[in-house]
Amino acid sequence: MFKVLIHNPKGRRFLRLTSIILGPIIFCAVTLSIWYLWPKSVATINETxxxxxxxxxxxxxxxxAKIELITDINKLQGRFSTYTEQATGNYIITFPIAGKAVLFDARRQTIIALEAVQASSREVLAIxxxxxxxxxxxxxxxxxxxLSVEYDIVDINQAVKNDYGRNIIVNLKGETANNTAEVLAKKLQAEVINELPSGERSSVADFLVIVGF
Structure with missing residues (x-):
């Protein structure tokens, strides 16, 4: 079919006309696809x-840390206003307890800007x-x-087994946190221990809470 069109003057004109019409349409479609998919590809970087x-x-x-992917500069609401051209596709990472916010380019692993934010007035009993x-x-x-009303929750995971017969609190801070551990134990009706149960990995938290039956 294409050979017939190429050797036929009318066919050649038809092909040229078709390319003129379809060219911009294909270009726009590809451009829109890239625009639509780009934020999603950036978002595949997980918080950890x-x-x-x-x-x-x-x-x-x-x-x-509270992490926000910036896909719309209009949602910045005055934050990092000087850097709006660099904000889209990057992350704002806010540390409410410390009162700091970071505009971070994760792909280049570069801090674009730091800003102070109002520190959280909420009293955190433990992490x-x-x-x-x-x-x-x-x-x-x-x-x-x-528990998130009074405590900071850094992670929720699955324990190595699912047959713990009671709630367990592992005190990872040591003796200085004994009183805090006892207060938490009363809320959870839990047993406080100082050593990790077999197979359980450690944590950056003050206390590891294993929720049993």
């Missing part, structure tokens, strides 16, 4: 990776990691929601 990359270029002030040691998938998450 972003914080790990940031920790290579600065000392993280605390474990309260917790919760692990689900029961066969109820939502049990640890439910406790995390209750």
């Amino acid at each position: 990776t972003v914080l790990s990359q940031l920790s290579k270029v600065m000392v993280l002030p605390d474990n309260s 917790l990691e919760l692990r689900n040691g029961s066969n109820d998938p939502g049990r640890a998450a439910a406790w995390a929601k209750k």
Whole structure:
């Protein structure tokens, strides 16, 4: 069919006309696809990776990080207003306890800017990691929601086994945190121990809470 069109003057004109019409349409379609998919490709970097990359270029002030991917500069609402051209596709990482915010380019592992923010006035009793040691998938998450009023929750994970017969608090801070551990134990009706159960990895938190039956 194409050979017939090429050797036919009318066919050649038809092909030229078709390319003139379809060329811009194809270009626009490709451009829109790139625009639409680009924020999603950036978003595939998970929060743990972003914080790990940031920790290579600065000392993280605390474990309260809140990470936001900037896809619309209109949502900056005055934050990092001087850097709006560099904001899209990058991250704002806020540390509310320390009162700091970072505009971070995760792909280049570069800090674009630092700003002070109002520090959180909320009193944090301790930093917790919760692990689900029961066969109820939502049990640890439910406790995390209750405890987040007074405690910072750095992570919710699955324990190495799902047959813990009780709630357990592992005191990772040592004797100086005994009183805080006892207060937390009363809320959870939990046993406080100082050694990690077999197979459980350590945590950056003050206390590892294993939610059992």
